[in-house]
Amino acid sequence: MTLFPDDDDDNNNGEEPYKHLQEFDVVCNSMKPPGITEEQIKMRAFPFSLKDSAKDWLYYLSPGSITMWDQLKKKFLDKYFPASRAASLRKEICGIKQHPGESLYEYWERYKNLLRRCPQHQISEQLLIQYVYEGLLFRDRSIIDAASGGALMNKIPQEARELIEEMAENSQQFSTREDVPIRKVNEVETPSMQQQLNELTAFVRQLAVRNASQAKVCGICTGICHSADMCPMIQEETAEQVNMADHAPAPRKQYDPYSSTYNPGWRDHPNLSYGGNR
Structure with missing residues (x-):
């Protein structure tokens, strides 16, 4: 001893x-x-x-x-x-939860160990089964419900306890552990998502390289967003020339009195005007 x-x-x-x-x-x-x-x-x-x-x-x-x-x-x-220690253990019993990655066998043994440590817990058998059932992870709870033919809580406490005990032993033999990997906040969850992210990154890089290779350098202002024939400086000069042409004075008529050919000025002369214009 x-x-x-x-x-x-x-x-x-x-x-x-x-x-x-x-x-x-x-x-x-x-x-x-x-x-x-x-x-x-x-x-x-x-x-x-x-x-x-x-x-x-x-x-x-x-x-x-x-x-x-x-x-x-x-x-x-x-x-x-002391009573404070008993109250603390009773609180642990009432709030027991199955940890992620913890097998049914490990969870059940941890629960029974709590009961052994506090035999004077003064909790009814019905409530004990309810607490351990509510603390199960979804997967193990669903398996136990299926094995009980509907819902575990429909059974009497002794039958429910025997069923959990049997399934816990089976989980130990066949290692039916619900492995839940612990991931970091920024960790990608699946390989397929990681592959999609890599492909998207490669595509963006290719697109950036392609756009850079296709860019033309202007020979006038050295810009890279346009070619020389589309340079804004040329466009401004062209616009100024058109504007000047629109506001230029009309050319004066040229009258040559010594011309040997027909002179348009004769028609406008008052003494040589045609009868139809009088």
């Missing part, structure tokens, strides 16, 4: 007091001499199951304050398993 407190748990996590008492009961029941009651054996042997601070605590009790085993056991639990 391991002496209390355990060398591997100097701070005591609230589990060892009950475990220590259970082991002590087994040892006492296995070595009961004739003519000695169980009460007498436990009262005499219990000091030898303690060590260090626990043995000091027992020796510091008031002489004659403990006369029965039940009194000694209660004192021991009040010291090393």
Whole structure:
């Protein structure tokens, strides 16, 4: 029997007091001499199951304050398993949740370990089954519902417990772990999405290179957004020339009186005008 407190748990996590008492009961029941009651054996042997601070605590009790085993056991639990620790464990039992990546077997064993650490939880069997069922991940909960023929909570607590126990053992044998990889915030979830992202990046790069190679440099203003014949500077000069042409004065008529040919000015002369113009 391991002496209390355990060398591997100097701070005591609230589990060892009950475990220590259970082991002590087994040892006492296995070595009961004739003519000695169980009460007498436990009262005499219990000091030898303690060590260090626990043995000091027992020796510091008031002489004659403990006369029965039940009194000694209660004192021991009040010291090393206070009400605050019991309340904390009850809270863990009521709010138990299956972790991502945790198999049904591991979840069920963790749940039973909580019950062992706090046997005085004062929670009904129906509520215990409900808590462990509600804490299941969706996959395992669906499998258990299917195995129960509809819904696990429709079964009586004993049947529901036996079903979960059986399926937990099967999950241990066949490793039906629901592996959920933990991803970083910026990590791509699937290889196909990563491939699509790589293809899109390559396409954008090709498009940028193609546009850069097709760009022409203007020989007039050295711009890269247009060719020389479309340069804005030429367009401005052309517009100015057209504007000047629209506002230029009309050319004067040329009258040459010495011309040997027909002179248009004769027609406009008042003495040489034709009869139809009079």
